[in-house]
Amino acid sequence: MKRKASAVWQGGLQDGKGSISTESTVLKETQYSFSTRFENGVGTNPEELIAAAHAGCFSMALSAELGKANLKAERIDTTATVTLDKVDGGFAITSSHLDVKVKIPGADKAAFDKAAGDAEKGCPISKVLNARVSMTATLEN
Structure with missing residues (x-):
């Protein structure tokens, strides 16, 4: 299985702008720029997209693992927080923390x-x- 996404960037780093599109068209020429990445501009950024991918992927993986334990969640609510730090003169994603709240009435902890x-x-x-991946998982009965 292969999935595709594309990005177009025009201009310099701080004054330029770009757009990101996905094969599924869920993102179609979605704006990103220096300000959406390093400030609070309107649009998305690569780290936010990685956080969304991590939250979605983990939620599905947890659902599968719960199924192996004969458990079925009413709700899995996952927030991923990706940290971008300055490292060795550049930038790197140094961590992704998953905050997970799961509702499974009567589940064994x-x-x-x-x-x-x-x-x-x-x-x-x-x-x-x-990067370092950490998690806080809370079971709600």
Whole structure:
């Protein structure tokens, strides 16, 4: 399976602008720029897109791991916070923290914790990140 996305950039780093599009057209010429990446401009940025991918991927991975434990969540609510730091004269994504709240009435806490840990290790986006991945998982009954 292969998925595609594209980006077009015009101009210099600080005065330029670009657009990002995905094969599915969910993003179609979505604006990004220096201000959307390093300030609070309107549009998206690569780190935000990685955070969205990590949150979505992890939620699906957790659902799969819960299924292996005969558990089914009513709701999995995942927020990924990606940190971009200045490193060695450049920038790097140094961490992605997953804050996960899961509603499974009557679930066994130990089974939930195991599923969450396995999902964190098994999530394909977690695997591709060359950064520290951490998680806080809360079971809501």
